[in-house]
Each structure stands twice: as structure tokens, then as C-alpha cells.
Amino acid sequence: xxxxxxxxxxxxxxxxxxxxxxxxxxxxxxxxxxxxxxxxxxxxxxxxxxxxxxxxxxxxxxxxxxxxxxxxxxxxxxxxxxxxxxxxxxxxxxxxxxxxxxxxxxxxxxxxxxxxxxxxxxxxxxxxxxxxxxxxxxxxxxxxxxxxxxxxxxxxxxxxxxxxxxxxxxxxxxxxxxxxxxxxxxxxxxxxxxxxxxxxxxxxxxxxxxxxxxxxxxxxxxxxxxxxxxxxx
Numbered sequence: 001x002x003x004x005x006x007x008x009x010x011x012x013x014x015x016x017x018x019x020x021x022x023x024x025x026x027x028x029x030x031x032x033x034x035x036x037x038x039x040x041x042x043x044x045x046x047x048x049x050x051x052x053x054x055x056x057x058x059x060x061x062x063x064x065x066x067x068x069x070x071x072x073x074x075x076x077x078x079x080x081x082x083x084x085x086x087x088x089x090x091x092x093x094x095x096x097x098x099x100x101x102x103x104x105x106x107x108x109x110x111x112x113x114x115x116x117x118x119x120x121x122x123x124x125x126x127x128x129x130x131x132x133x134x135x136x137x138x139x140x141x142x143x144x145x146x147x148x149x150x151x152x153x154x155x156x157x158x159x160x161x162x163x164x165x166x167x168x169x170x171x172x173x174x175x176x177x178x179x180x181x182x183x184x185x186x187x188x189x190x191x192x193x194x195x196x197x198x199x200x201x202x203x204x205x206x207x208x209x210x211x212x213x214x215x216x217x218x219x220x221x222x223x224x225x226x227x228x229x230x231x232x233x
Contacts, residue, residue, distance in 0.1 A: 001105045006030045007056055007120065008112040008139075010071070011040045013177040013233030018108075019046060023185055025108070029100075031056050033088035036069030057090035057116060058123035064088075074114035076145045093120045094127030101132050108188070110181070112139040112169070112233065118151040125158040135188045136166035137173065137181075172199060174206040177233050 002025050004018045009030035018025055028048050030041055033055035041051050057063070065088045067073045072080050101107060111117050117138055124130035136159070142148040159166050165188075172187055173180025187198035 001026045001102070003101065003105050003107050004028045005107060005109040007109060008032065008114070008233070009037065009041055009051075010034075010112075010233030011037055012044045014110055014112075014181050015041065015044050015049065015233075017178050017181040018185070019044070019049065033063075033065055033090060034068040034073055035086070035088075052091075054089040054091050055113065055116070056093040056096060056120050058093065058119040059090070060092050060095075061090055062087050063090050072114055072144075074116075074141070074145070076115045076148065078147050079115055079141075079145045092123065094123050094129050097124060097129040097132060098127070101129070103132065105132070106134050107132055108135045108185075109133050110137045112141070114139075114141045115145040115148055118142055118148065118155045121155045121158050125162055130158065130162040130164060133162075133164050133166075136164050137169060137184050138166055139169045172202075174202040175209070
């Protein structure tokens with residue numbers, strides 16, 4: 001089975017891409033602990049999509065999610081100014097993998113969880129489940145959390161040891177979530193020259209678009225120009 005695991009699904013920005021028939025996913029699982037996000041995900045779901053109204057973590061339980069529903073919603077209070085919080089459910093990532101992911105499955109996984117990525121990766125590694133991931137797109141949001149910045153090196157070492165083919169978001173996801181997700185999926189299946197085609201050239205294209213944006217606003221009006229979307233979902 002070809003599976004896509006959308007860990008940190010937000011409002012379905014990634015789901016909108018991976019649910020298209022061209023990618024051929026048999027099963028799509030969206031993990032999202034913030035209740036504010038669930039209606040939008042449900043509205044986008046087809047019969048291949050399972051919406052898990054909880055987050056993955058290193059154990060079962062409940063956690064405080066700060067700024068729930070926002071682009072940068074996080075479990076870590078030192079990431080951003082906290083304007084509100086809600087209690088959300090989290091589940092043991094390793095237990096979920098044991099019960100739902102087979103050794104013969106082809107697993108694409110995106111992890112964008114605003115600082116909780118290290119706990120998920122560590123737990124999967126400890127339980128011998130991390131190697132089930134075929135392709136991984138990971139946002140190392142621990143960089144945004146002062147108390148956790150040192151953990152990125154640990155996560156990368158665990159991924160390397162498990163032999164997971166992974167890319168960090170800044171390497172491949174240019175110009176917003178939807179454009180960047182398509183770029184990553186194409187990179188995963190491309191042959192020779194893929195780094196130039198899907199890393200170098202899109203990065204240069206994004207730089208050019210950003211530099212031309214002020215001119216576009218002046219010529220077309222602000223309502224006709226849209227800034228590149230933030231990385232979330």
C-alpha cells in the first residue's frame with residue numbers, strides 16, 4: 001500500500017496536494033490535534049482519507065497546545081507569544097505505526113509539528129518503527145524553540161541511522177506549502193539531476209519572484225499580488 005501520513009495537517013494545505021490522483025496514494029492519514037482545524041479537513045476528505053483528531057508524540061496523553069489553529073500552534077510556550085491554549089490529545093507514534101503500518105507499505109510522511117518532531121522521531125527509532133518511513137519531509141521547528149534548538153542534531157542522527165530518505169523543508173519546499181509539497185513529491189521519484197531540477201532551480205525561482213513582487217504590486221495593484229505562503233500544513 002502507498003500511504004501518506006500528514007503529521008500536523010492544519011487546515012489541509014498538504015492534503016489538497018496529496019489527495020490528487022496523480023500521486024497515487026491508496027491511503028492518506030491526517031493527524032491534527034487542534035479542534036479548530038477539523039471541519040476544514042473533513043470537508044476535503046474523500047474515501048481514502050482518515051482524519052485522526054489527535055497528534056502523534058512519544059506517549060499517550062493530553063497536552064496544552066498554545067495558539068491552537070494558528071500557523072505556529074505549538075506545545076512549547078517559549079516558541080511564540082501565547083495568546084490562548086487548549087488541551088489536546090496525543091498518542092504514542094510507535095504504537096500507531098505498529099498497528100497501522102506494514103513492513104511492505106510505501107510510506108511518505110510529512111512532519112510539521114512546531115517543535116514536537118524530535119519526540120516523534122526518537123520514539124519511532126526506539127521502537128524500531130522509524131525504518132518503515134520511505135520518504136520524509138520534516139520541518140525542524142525546534143530551531144524556533146529556544147529550549148529545544150539543540151535537539152535537531154539528535155533527530156538527524158536517528159534518521160540517518162534508520163536509513164530514512166529525508167529532506168528538511170528549507171531544502172525543497174519553496175514558495176508555500178502546496179507548491180513545495182509538489183516539488184518534494186516530484187523529487188522523491190525523479191532520477192538523475194533531480195537536485196538541480198527540484199532544489200536549485202526552484203530556490204532561484206523563489207528568490208526572483210520575491211524580488212519582483214514590489215514591481216508586481218505597483219503594476220497590478222496589491223489585490224492582484226499574493227505573497228508566498230508560510231510553511232504550515
